[in-house]
Amino acid sequence: MMDPIEVATEEKRPWGAPNAPCAPCSLADVMSEQLAKQLDEESRSFLSCPDAAAAAATQPFVADDSDTSSDLMLAQMLQMEFDREFDTQLRREERKFNGDSKVSISFENYRKVHPYDDSDSSEDEVDWQDTRHDPYGPDKPVTTPRKGFTGKGKNITTKHDEDACGRKNTARMENFAPEVHIGDGIGMDLKLSNHVYNALKQHCYTEQRRSAKLHEKKEHSTAEQAVDPKTRLLMFKMVNAGILENINGCISTGKESVVFHADGGSLEDNPVPAECVLKVFKTTLNEFRNRDKYIKDDYRFKDRFSKLNPRKIIRMWAEKEMHNLSRMKKAGIPCPEVIILKKHILVMSFIGQDHVPAPKLKEVKLGTEDMMGAYYQVLNLMQQLYQECNLVHADLSEYNMLWHDGKVWLIDVSQSVEPTHPHGLEFLFRDCKNVSTFFQKAGVADVMNVYDLFNAVSGLQIKADNEADFIAQIESLEKMNEDHVQKHRKKTHTFEEGGGPPLPQDDD
Structure with a gap:
């Protein structure tokens, strides 16, 4: 039989009876799902017992066997404490970031603990349950105030109220095109006047029509x-x-x-x-x-x-x-x-x-003899084009002549006209000017000047001391030719033959 003094001493031990050494177990047993379920059931049974929960809340955290028997519960408690410390630091960072700015940014989405679950906040910290500045709190501005009489008829709020219309205009902004970024407006009592709202609405419609026209133009054009x-x-x-x-x-x-x-x-x-x-x-x-x-x-x-x-x-x-x-x-x-x-x-x-x-005449590098031969070919082609085909190229230059198999080839004749065209002789003079300038720069010695080349191609004998007088005589011939064509066009012209009356000769 034990001594009563020894029994009292044993009951007053703060750490309780010494635990028996735990038998070693394998890693497979520790990681098994059955053991996890068992630990979970033990933690649930511990939390379901009101006496045990009250004792755990009131008693200090000690390494007692009854408090630390569930590792899952201990891990959850440590995680909760870590999350609260993280939220405390997050609140400090939020206050530091916003400062005294009128527009504040909330770090609410980064919290670890829900604000309504965090009930252990200290008094010197921000209370997360304070919804005075919470955009989802009870003080959220009402989109449309109540209408009617308030204060015994002293104040009347109708649908034409400036504040009410402003809030309605803000709400209608959601119906604009998706390209218009309007934001959510949470936490701010936004009011748009009718003038601003109508201007934004008209701008959106204009941009939509412009976008539709650009899309239609791209689909029906050949720009690309x-x-x-x-x-x-x-x-x-x-x-x-x-x-x-x-x-x-x-x-x-x-x-x-x-x-x-x-x-x-x-x-x-x-x-x-x-x-x-x-x-x-x-x-x-x-x-x-x-x-x-x-x-x-x-x-x-x-x-x-x-x-x-x-x-x-x-x-x-x-x-x-x-x-x-x-x-x-x-x-x-x-x-x-x-x-x-x-x-x-x-x-x-x-x-x-x-x-x-085939390369363009502008790009090909020819010797002196070949370049001179190309010049005489072009001269013959211009005469043949004018006299036999009754055409003026109207855009003849080194960019529209190709060099292939030792010959000059003419391309791009969509703008070519007949000499009877009201500006046909002007186009011919421009072609002669381009040809003479190119072959002179290419080093051909026997290049005719633009006036002699024009007369050689057209068969006319126009004499002038300068370009202005030469062009004036050309315009005079064109006017005479136009009157002559209008008088005899039905008798002498057909679409297939394309023939035209001879140009009037200068009496001089």
Whole structure:
């Protein structure tokens, strides 16, 4: 039998009875789900017991066996304490960041503990349950105040109230286009006046219409390498019909058109050249506003020009180049051969070899003899074009002449007109000026000046001491020629032949 003094001493031990040494266990037993479930059940049973929970809350944290039997509960308590310390530091950072600014930024989304669960905050810290500045709190501004009488009829609030209308206008901003970033407005009593709201609304509608027009213009134009959906469809139809085997890619880009290289197929049992080009005229009208003079005064297209809308005029450009090339081909002038015309796409033979286009006269480097031979070729081509084809190139320069197989080839004749055009002789004078300037810079010795070259090509004998007098005589001839053409056009002109009356000769 034990001594009573020893029993009292044993009961007063603060750490309780010494624990028996724990038997070692394997890692598999520790990590097993069964052991985890067992620990979880023990923690739940501990928390369900009101006496144990009260004892755990009142007694100091000691390393007693009854308090530390559940490792899960201990980990949860430590995690909770860590989260509270993190939120305390977060509050300090928020106060430091905002300072005295009228617009504050909340770090609420970064809290570890929900504000309504954190009930152990100290008095010297911010109480997270204080909703005076909480945007979701009870003091959130009401969007629309109550209407009617307040204060025994002294104050009246109607739907026309300035504050009420301002809040309604702010709420209506949510119906604007998604591109308009309006924010949520939480925590701020925003009021937009009718003037500001109407101005913003009109601006949004204007931007929507502008965006729609830009999208429509992009879909129906050929600004991006002339391949809008309709143009692509025409190209695919040519490939499917066997006219072309395939379309390889873009080889040239200009102000009014884009040129693609393609492999030829067959056209109604007629062979198509092995290498072809597709000249696609751009359907955007910006490039043609200053080029109407080349077609609206051309008697071959004058009547049709006035009856067509601007977009169909682009097709007329392709048709005009086709007719001009046909005339030149009949006269034996080196130029591309027309294969087929589909709306604003003109298919022609390829000037070059093995997918490599012939260089422009501006780019090729020729010797003295070859350059002199090229000059005389150009002189003969201009005379042949004017006298046999009854055409003026109107844009002849080193950029529209190719060098291939030792010959000069003429391209880009969509703007070419007849000499009877109201400005035909002016265009011819400009072509002569470009040709003389280029070959003089190239070092050709026997280059004629622009006046002699003009007379040699046109067969006229205009004499003048300076350019101004020369152009004045040209304009006088053009006016006489225009009156003569208007008088005899129905008798002497046909669309197919394209013939014209001879130019009046100068009596001097």
